Amino acid sequence: MVVTQEEENAIDGLKPRIYTDGSKLEDKVGGAVSVWREGKEILKSTFRLESYCSVYQAELTAILKALDMMCKISKLKKAIILSDSRSALECLTDSTSLQPLAVEIRERLRELKNKDGDVEFYWVKTHIGIPGNERADELAKKAALFNKQAAVYDKCPLSFAKRLTRDSTCMGWQQRYNEATTGAVTKIFFPDIRQAHSTLKNIKLDNVKTQLLTGHGGFKAYLFKYKLTQSPSCACSSEIDETILHLLIDCPRFAMKILECEQKMGIAINDTTLKYAINNDDCRTHFLKYAEIVVRTAGKANGSKIV
Numbered sequence: 147m148v149v150t151q152e153e154e155n156a157i158d159g160l161k162p163r164i165y166t167d168g169s170k171l172e173d174k175v176g177g178a179v180s181v182w183r184e185g186k187e188i189l190k191s192t193f194r195l196e197s198y199c200s201v202y203q204a205e206l207t208a209i210l211k212a213l214d215m216m217c218k219i220s221k222l223k224k225a226i227i228l229s230d231s232r233s234a235l236e237c238l239t240d241s242t243s244l245q246p247l248a249v250e251i252r253e254r255l256r257e258l259k260n261k262d263g264d265v266e267f268y269w270v271k272t273h274i275g276i277p278g279n280e281r282a283d284e285l286a287k288k289a290a291l292f293n294k295q296a297a298v299y300d301k302c303p304l305s306f307a308k309r310l311t312r313d314s315t316c317m318g319w320q321q322r323y324n325e326a327t328t329g330a331v332t333k334i335f336f337p338d339i340r341q342a343h344s345t346l347k348n349i350k351l352d353n354v355k356t357q358l359l360t361g362h363g364g365f366k367a368y369l370f371k372y373k374l375t376q377s378p379s380c381a382c383s384s385e386i387d388e389t390i391l392h393l394l395i396d397c398p399r400f401a402m403k404i405l406e407c408e409q410k411m412g413i414a415i416n417d418t419t420l421k422y423a424i425n426n427d428d429c430r431t432h433f434l435k436y437a438e439i440v441v442r443t444a445g446k447a448n449g450s451k452i453v
Contacts (some may be wrong), residue, residue, distance in 0.1 A: 168204025
């Protein structure tokens, strides 16, 4: 491990130092190798990977390219490779790793050994002023952004494949959710299924919250649908159905409570802001406290049992 410039200077000065780095910028991936001797860059190489590749793959590819140089150039067959990717270097210590690039690197190490070569690996902390490492970082970023050559590596990482599968699944789920004729109230609170998943992880669901988020509960419009009450109308007006949305937004019985909640949240409550009220971390607690009062009050007035 190398942490300071002084510690880097203490490394065997007779051997060439090969700095490697990988970068991903603006969904473009590149890497670089910078070879130094006696404080000067004597050789460099840059490359790009396909856009779906990871920085980790770029880091490993850079190490592989460095070993390629050592195998092909006799003056470099005994050298020091320095990388600021701890994960890439740790991968090389695992002889059982089946990561494709790690397998190639192990093969190149055997080839180098057969040629009487020798390599030492060092981890360097990034951005501490080591010229060789800073140069490799600069070259890798430029390679990611501007290198137009054919990609030297095009195998997609497992993380990318998982993301594609997850995205495809979520797109199908979202489409079915949007097209469903049920769940109208739930869709007002959660138009996006990913946001719903994220928010619901932070809500301890119970009977009251379930009634709130589905509109299925002790509300006269819902009870009337199943012939459990004589009228769907709200107590505030015989011309207005008592739905959860009416109770939360318009019912004058809760005018003061609505105002208090709006002042605490800093937003007006209406059918377009309900999703913000439930999904925003700063608003959620205030909104749920208000909504629970509404649900319990309506349920009690309509003879509905709420635990």
